[in-house]
Amino acid sequence: MPHTRPRNPSPIPIPEVTWDSGLKEMNETWKGGIACLGVAVFFVMTIGIIYWQVVDQPSKNWILKGSASGLLWERKARSLILQTLKEEKTVLEIHMRSFPDVDVPFLKDLCWLNKTEFCSTWEAMADLTISLGPSFASSTECYGIHWRPLHCQVKLKDCFSMLNISWYGGATASNQHWPLNSVDIKSQPFIISNLTQNPRAFGSVLERYFLGSTGVTVIIASDIPLSVSVERNKQFCLESPLGADMVPLQYTVCVSPNITSAHQRVGSRLSGQQRQLPETDLLGLPVWRYHGAADSAAKMERGLRSFSNRLQRHLVEGLISLSEHSTALLRNMDNTDLPVVRRKRLHTLRPDVDYSLIKSLKLAIALSPYTSINSHLFQRSLQEGKEDFWLSHHSELSGYTVPLLTRWKGQFSARLNVTNQAAVVWYMDQAKLLKQQLGAEYVAFEGGEGNLFMEQAIPPPPELRGDTYAYTLALMAATLGNTSISAATRASHLPLFHQMNPRQSDWSYAGLKGIIPSVLHYSLLGYNFFIPDAIGGTLASEFLTDEELYIRWLQIVTFLPVMSFCTPPWVCCDDWVLNLTKHYIQRHQNFVVPLIEKYSKQWLSMGYPIFRALWWLSPSDPITFTIDDEFLIGDEVLVAPITEQGQSQRDIYLPGEGQKWMDTNTAEVFDGGTFIRNYSVTIVDVPVFIMIS
Ligand SMILES: *[C@@H]1O[C@H](CO)[C@@H](O)[C@H](O)[C@H]1NC(C)=O
Ligand SMILES: *[C@@H]1O[C@H](CO)[C@@H](O)[C@H](O)[C@H]1NC(C)=O
Ligand SMILES: *[C@@H]1O[C@H](CO)[C@@H](O)[C@H](O)[C@H]1NC(C)=O
Ligand SMILES: *[C@@H]1O[C@H](CO)[C@@H](O)[C@H](O)[C@H]1NC(C)=O
Ligand SMILES: *[C@@H]1O[C@H](CO)[C@@H](O)[C@H](O)[C@H]1NC(C)=O
Ligand SMILES: *[C@@H]1O[C@H](CO)[C@@H](O)[C@H](O)[C@H]1NC(C)=O
Ligand SMILES: *[C@@H]1O[C@H](CO)[C@@H](O)[C@H](O)[C@H]1NC(C)=O
Ligand SMILES: *[C@@H]1O[C@H](CO)[C@@H](O)[C@H](O)[C@H]1NC(C)=O
Numbered sequence: 245m246p247h248t249r250p251r252n253p254s255p256i257p258i259p260e261v262t263w264d265s266g267l268k269e270m271n272e273t274w275k276g277g278i279a280c281l282g283v284a285v286f287f288v289m290t291i292g293i294i295y296w297q298v299v300d301q302p303s304k305n306w307i308l309k310g311s312a313s314g315l316l317w318e319r320k321a322r323s324l325i326l327q328t329l330k331e332e333k334t335v336l337e338i339h340m341r342s343f344p345d346v347d348v349p350f351l352k353d354l355c356w357l358n359k360t361e362f363c364s365t366w367e368a369m370a371d372l373t374i375s376l377g378p379s380f381a382s383s384t385e386c387y388g389i390h391w392r393p394l395h396c397q398v399k400l401k402d403c404f405s406m407l408n409i410s411w412y413g414g415a416t417a418s419n420q421h422w423p424l425n426s427v428d429i430k431s432q433p434f435i436i437s438n439l440t441q442n443p444r445a446f447g448s449v450l451e452r453y454f455l456g457s458t459g460v461t462v463i464i465a466s467d468i469p470l471s472v473s474v475e476r477n478k479q480f481c482l483e484s485p486l487g488a489d490m491v492p493l494q495y496t497v498c499v500s501p502n503i504t505s506a507h508q509r510v511g512s513r514l515s516g517q518q519r520q521l522p523e524t525d526l527l528g529l530p531v532w533r534y535h536g537a538a539d540s541a542a543k544m545e546r547g548l549r550s551f552s553n554r555l556q557r558h559l560v561e562g563l564i565s566l567s568e569h570s571t572a573l574l575r576n577m578d579n580t581d582l583p584v585v586r587r588k589r590l591h592t593l594r595p596d597v598d599y600s601l602i603k604s605l606k607l608a609i610a611l612s613p614y615t616s617i618n619s620h621l622f623q624r625s626l627q628e629g630k631e632d633f634w635l636s637h638h639s640e641l642s643g644y645t646v647p648l649l650t651r652w653k654g655q656f657s658a659r660l661n662v663t664n665q666a667a668v669v670w671y672m673d674q675a676k677l678l679k680q681q682l683g684a685e686y687v688a689f690e691g692g693e694g695n696l697f698m699e700q701a702i703p704p705p706p707e708l709r710g711d712t713y714a715y716t717l718a719l720m721a722a723t724l725g726n727t728s729i730s731a732a733t734r735a736s737h738l739p740l741f742h743q744m745n746p747r748q749s750d751w752s753y754a755g756l757k758g759i760i761p762s763v764l765h766y767s768l769l770g771y772n773f774f775i776p777d778a779i780g781g782t783l784a785s786e787f788l789t790d791e792e793l794y795i796r797w798l799q800i801v802t803f804l805p806v807m808s809f810c811t812p813p814w815v816c817c818d819d820w821v822l823n824l825t826k827h828y829i830q831r832h833q834n835f836v837v838p839l840i841e842k843y844s845k846q847w848l849s850m851g852y853p854i855f856r857a858l859w860w861l862s863p864s865d866p867i868t869f870t871i872d873d874e875f876l877i878g879d880e881v882l883v884a885p886i887t888e889q890g891q892s893q894r895d896i897y898l899p900g901e902g903q904k905w906m907d908t909n910t911a912e913v914f915d916g917g918t919f920i921r922n923y924s925v926t927i928v929d930v931p932v933f934i935m936i937s
Contacts, residue, residue: 246774249502251818253893256503265882268713271866272720273426276498284907285304286489288383289508291300292302292440292592300379303318303319303776304318304319304325304647305317305319305326306360307353307362307374308353308360308374308387309329309363310329310374310376310377310385310386310387311329311384311385312328312329312383313326313327313328313329313335313385313499314326314327314329314501315362315374315387315740318337320342321337321339321786322339322341323337323338323340323405324337324338324340324374324389325338325471326387326460326499327496328336328499329365332426332474333458334409334458334500335410335456335458335459335460335499336404336409336456336458336460336844337404337405337407337408338339338389338402338403338404338405338497339402339405339479339860340402341401341402341403341481342346342366342398342399342401342402343366343369343370343390343398343402344369346366346369351364351372352364356374357875359600360375360376360377361373361374361376362374362375362518364772366673367476368394368395369393369395369398369400370391370392370393370394370395370400371387371390371392371394372390372391373388373389373390373392374386374387374388374389374390375388375390383500383501383542384497384498384499384500384506384510384708386496386497386498386499386508387496387497387498388435388494388495388496389402389495389496390492390493390494391492391493391494391496392490392492392817393484393485393490393491393492393493393829394490396486396488397486398486398487398490399484399485399491399555400481400483400484400491400492401481401482401483401484401493402481402493402495403479403480403481403482404454404456404462404479404480404481404482404878405476405478405479406425406478406480407480408458408693409457409458409460410423410425410456410457410869410870411423411424411425411454411455411457412424412452412454412455412456412764412765412768412857413452413453413454413455413511413768413769414450414451414454414472414480415434415446415447415448415451416446416447416448416449416450416473416695416745416762416765416766416880417429417439417447418437418439418444418447418754418756418846419443419752419753419758420441420636420753420761420762420765421753421758421761422565422760422761422764422765422857422870423457423869423870424480424870425476425477426476426477426655427474427476427909428474428476429446429472429473429474429604430442430472430473430909431472431473431481431483431487431531432445432446432471432472432473432896433449433451433469433470433471433698433710434446434471434472434710435694435695435698435710435711436448436449436450436693436694436711436731436732436733437693437694438693438694438744439745439746440746440783443754446459446472446746447693447731448730448731448732448745448747449731449732449733449742449765449766449769449771450711450732450733451514451733451734451736451767451770452464452465452466452470453511453514453770454480454851455489455503455506455507455768456506457503457512457581457775457859457866457869458499458501458503458931459499459501459503459505459506459512459863460497460499460500460506461497461498461500461507461510461592461610462495462496462497463495463496463498463510463514464482464494464495465492465494465495466734467715468484468491468492468493468494468554468602469485469489469709469710470482470483470484470485470489470493470632471483471484473812476792478605482495486776488551492920495797496636498510499772501861501863502863502867503863504859504860504861504863504915505863506605507768507853508850508852509768511768511851512770512850512851512852513734513769513851514769514850514851515734515737515770517737518737519737519770519847519848520737520738520739520847521739521773521844522726522739522740522741522773523725523726523739524773524837524840524841524844525726525727526563526686526722526741526806527805527806527837527840528563528832528833528837529562529563529777529806530559530560530562530563530808530809530829530832531562531563531564531565531775531805531806531807531808531809532555532562532563532565532606532788532806532809532812533564533565533782533808533809533810534548534551534562534566534570534776535787535810536550536551536566537574538567538569538570538573540573541573541576542575543937544570544574545601545602548601548602548605549601551564551607552564552605554812554813554814555791557812558812558814558822558826559822559825559826559829560608560826560830560887561606562831563604563606563607563608563685563686564605564606564607564608565607565608565610565686565688566607566608566609566610567633567920568609568610568611568653570610570666571609571610571611571678572750574602574609574682575678577770585705599681599682602682602683603682604683605683606685607682607683607684607685607686607706608684608685608686608687608688609678609679609682609684609686609688609877610687610688610689610690611675611687611688611689611690612689612690612691612934613659613660613671613689613691613692614650614652614653614657614658614659614660614691615634615657615658615660615716616652616655616656616657617647617649617655617656617657617658618655620657622634622714626861628803630666630667631645631646631647632645632661632664632667633649633660633661633664633666633670634647634648634658634659634660634667635658635660635661635696635697635708635816636648636649636661637702639873642922648700649655650696650699652691652841659691662706662713662716662720663707663718664717668789671720672720672723672724675687676724677723678722680932685725685726686727686728687724687726687727687728687729688723688727688728688729689717689727689728689729689730690729690730691730692713692714692718692729692730692731692732693714693730693731694709694710694713695709696712696713708733710732711733714733714735715730715732715733715734715735716730717729717731718731718732718735718738718740718763719735719738720741722735722738722739722740725739727741728740728741728742728743729741729742729743730742730743730745732771734816736769736770736771737770737810738757740773740776741773741775741805741806741884742766742771742773742774743774743775744762744774744775744776744777745777746777746781746783747777747781747782747783748781748783748784749780749783749784749790749793749889750781750793751779751793751889754783755781756781756793756796756797756800756887757873757888758876758888759776759797759800759801759887760800760872760873760885760887761872762776762857763776763804763855763875764853764855764856764857764872764875765785766852766855767854767855767856768853768857770847770851770853772805772840772844772847772853772854772855773805774804774805774806775805775806775808776801776804776806776808777811778808778811779794779797779798779801779807779808779809779810779866780794780797780810781797781812781934782810787810787811787815787816788816789816790816791816791821792889792890792927793823793889794811794813794816795816795821795824795927795928796819796885796886796887797827798824798825799885799930800834800883800887801887802826802828802829802831802836802930803832803836803875803877803878803881803883803885803930803932804836804855805840807828807829808831813825813920824928833907836886837876839877839878839880839881840854840869841875841878842878845879846878853929854877854878855875855876855877856876856877856878856879857871857875858871858874858875858876858882858897858899859874860876860879860899861876861879861899861900861903861916862899862900862901862916862917865899865917867897867902871897872903873885873887873894874896874897876899880934880935880937881932881933881934882898882899882905882933882934883930883931883932883934884896884923884930884931884933885930886925886930890924892920892924892925892926892927893922893923893924893925894925894931895919895920895922895923896919896920896923896931896933897918897920898914898917898918898920899916900916900935901916901917901918902916902917903915903916903917903935903937904916904935904936904937905933905934905935905936906930906933906934907931907933908933908934909929909931909932912934914933916935
C-alpha cells in the first residue's frame with residue numbers, strides 16, 4: 245500500500261505573517277497574543293505531524309503477497325519479514341543493514357502497477373527490486389531480491405536472523421557445527437581457504453546455499469563477489485564488497501511447507517546438472533596412510549613392502565595412500581618429468597629399485613597443481629617459453645609476464661594455469677604416465693583452495709575470480725577417474741571423491757565431535773562420496789596414543805563411505821583393538837557399503853543426501869534441528885555413536901512419529917518420536933537402529 249503523505253507539510257503563511265506584525269506592533273498586547281497563539285498552533289501541528297509520521301504509523305506494511313506467503317516491511321527493526329499467509333508464521337527475518345544511519349519510515353513502491361514486483365530506492369544510495377517467482381515447485385514460493393548500489397561508497401549488507409531458526413549449508417568450518425548457529429566467523433570473502441593454514445576461514449566444500457529450519461532457503465547469485473559473516477546465535481550476513489565495480493547483492497529466498505520439502509525442492513536441484521557417480525570400488529577398501537621412511541626411493545620401497553605385508557597379516561588388504569612428498573620421491577626416481585630421449589640417457593643413473601614390487605601394491609598417489617621453482621619441471625617450462633603454463637601476472641610497466649609465487653609445503657612454488665588448455669593437457673599427460681608407471685589406481689588432488697591473486701592483492705582475471713580455480717581443478721581431476729579432491733564448489737555432480745579437511749586428535753568440534761556435523765554438511769550440499777580424515781585426526785604429526793579416542797573414532801567412520809586410517813592399531817592400542825578394527829572393517833564392507841550403494845541411486849535420480857540429519861524424517865519436530873551426534877543413512881538406519889570422552893551411556897532420539905525402530909544390538913523395538921534415556925554403550929559397541937515397517 246503506497247503512502248502518499250507529504251513529508252514536510254508546512255502551513256507557513258500564517259506564522260510568517262503574525263511574526264511580522266508581532267514585531268512591528270509590540271505594544272499592542274492582543275496582537276502579540278494572536279502571534280503567540282499562531283506560533284503555538286504551528287508547533288502543535290508540527291509535533292502532531294512528526295508524531296503521526298514516526299510514532300503512530302503502522303509498524304508493518306505488506307510489500308508483496310504470493311499465494312501462500314508474503315513479505316512485510318517492519319519499519320522499526322528495518323527488516324523484511326517473510327510470513328505464511330494462513331498461519332501468519334514468521335519463517336524468515338532479513339535485517340537490512342546497508343545504511344544503518346538512514347532512517348526509512350516506509351518503503352514506497354515505485355512499481356506499484358506490477359503485482360509481482362516491488363521496487364524502491366534509497367536516494368542516491370541503492371535501488372532495491374524484489375520480484376515474486378519463478379518458483380521451483382508447487383507450494384514453494386520464491387522471492388528474488390536484488391540490490392543495486394548507486395555509487396561506489398555503498399556497502400550492501402543483508403543479515404538473516406537466527407532467532408528461532410536453525411541454519412545449515414554454506415561452507416565447511418574447521419570447528420564444524422550443526423546447525424551453524426553456534427559458530428562465529430568474521431566477515432570475509434566467501435571462498436574456499438586451506439583450513440589447516442587458516443582455521444577461521446571458510447573451507448573445503450562451499451555452496452551459496454543456506455537452508456533454514458522453517459522451510460526457507462537462500463541461494464545467492466553465483467557470479468557476484470560476496471563476503472559472509474556469522475554472529476553466533478544472532479544472524480549471518482551477506483555483504484557486497486566496496487569498490488568501483490559497484491557489485492550488486494542478489495539472492496533468492498524460497499519458502500516451502502517444511503525443511504525437508506525445502507531441501508528436496510530447492511537444495512537437491514542446486515547444481516542443475518546431470519549427476520555422476522564415482523567408481524564405488526573405493527568404498528570397500530580401507531585407506532592406509534603410509535608413514536614410513538620417505539628420504540629415498542629405495543628405502544621407501546622397502547618400507548612400503550613391509551607395511552603392506554603387515555596389513556595383510558594382521559588385518560585386511562587396503563589402499564596405501566602416499567603423501568605428495570612420497571609421490572614426488574617415486575616420480576623423481578624415474579625422472580618421468582624429463583622427455584623420453586633424456587630419460588634414456590639418464591637411465592644408467594637410475595637407482596636400483598624394483599618397480600614390480602611397488603606395482604603389486606594398491607596405491608593412491610597425491611598430486612597438487614603446485615610446482616616448486618627449484619624443480620626441473622618448472623625450470624624447463626621457462627626455458628621452453630611456457631610462462632603461461634603457470635598463473636602469471638603481466639606487468640604493464642616492465643612489459644613481461646612473471647609467474648606468481650606462493651609457498652607450498654615449505655617451497656616457493658608456481659601454480660598451474662588451469663585455464664590454459666595446453667598446460668592442462670601437458671599436466672594430465674604426466675599424471676597419467678606417473679599413475680601407469682607406479683601402477684597406482686587412485687589419485688588424490690590437493691591444493692585447489694584459495695585464490696592466489698586475491699592473496700597477493702592483485703585483481704584476478706575474470707576467468708579466475710572467486711573459487712573458479714577450485715572448480716576448474718575439479719573438472720580436470722574428474723577426467724582422470726578414481727580421484728579425490730580436497731576443495732569443491734558447484735562440483736557435487738562430478739564423479740569424484742572428496743577428501744575432508746584434517747582434524748585435531750581430540751574430542752572437540754575440531755576433532756571427533758565435529759565429524760558428524762561435517763558428514764551432514766557435506767551430504768546436504770551433495771558431496772556424498774567423501775573420505776573422512778583418518779581415524780584419530782591427522783593435524784598432529786604424531787601417531788595417536790589415546791585408545792578410547794581411536795575406538796570411538798573407528799566406530800563413527802565405520803558408517804561413512806570410506807574408512808581411512810593413519811595410526812595403525814598395533815601402534816596405538818592393545819591386541820584386542822586390532823581384532824575390533826578388523827570387525828568394524830568387515831561391518832563396513834558387509835552392512836554399510838551396500839546401504840550406501842542403494843541410496844546412491846536415489847541421490848542420482850533425486851539428489852537427496854545419503855547421510856541425513858534427523859529432521860529429514862521429522863521436519864516439524866524442533867528437537868531434531870539441533871541434534872548433532874546422530875545421523876541417518878537413507879531413511880532406514882540410524883547411527884548414534886558415543887562422541888564424548890569417558891561416556892558409557894547416552895540419550896538417543898528416534899525421529900519419525902508413528903514409525904518403529906529396532907535396536908540392532910538387542911532386537912528391542914522402540915517408537916519413533918521418543919527419546920531413549922541413558923542407553924548404555926560399552927566400549928566395543930555403537931548403537932544402531934533400523935526402521936521397520
Ligand atoms: C512485472 O515484473 C516482472 C519482473 O520484472 C515482469 O516479468 C512482468 O512482465 C511484469 N508484469 C507487468 C504486468 O508489467
Ligand atoms: C521465538 O519463539 C518463542 C517461543 O516459541 C517466541 O516467544 C518468540 O517470540 C520467538 N521469537 C521470534 C523473534 O520470533
Ligand atoms: C513436508 O511438506 C511436504 C510437502 O507439502 C509434505 O508432503 C510432507 O508431508 C511434509 N512433512 C511433514 C512431516 O509434515
Ligand atoms: C593462462 O593461460 C592463458 C592462455 O595462454 C593466458 O591467456 C592467461 O593469461 C593465463 N592466465 C594467467 C593468470 O596467467
Ligand atoms: C594446506 O596447507 C598445508 C600447509 O601448507 C598443506 O600441508 C596441506 O596439504 C594443505 N591442504 C590441502 C588440502 O591442500
Ligand atoms: C578405478 O579403480 C578400479 C579398481 O579399484 C579399477 O577397476 C578401475 O578401472 C579404475 N578406474 C579408472 C578410470 O582408472
Ligand atoms: C581375535 O579374534 C580371533 C578370532 O576372531 C580370536 O581367536 C582371538 O582370540 C582374538 N584375539 C583377541 C586378543 O581378542
Ligand atoms: C540418567 O542418568 C543420570 C545420571 O547418570 C540420572 O541423573 C538420570 O536420572 C538418569 N535418567 C533416567 C531416565 O534414568
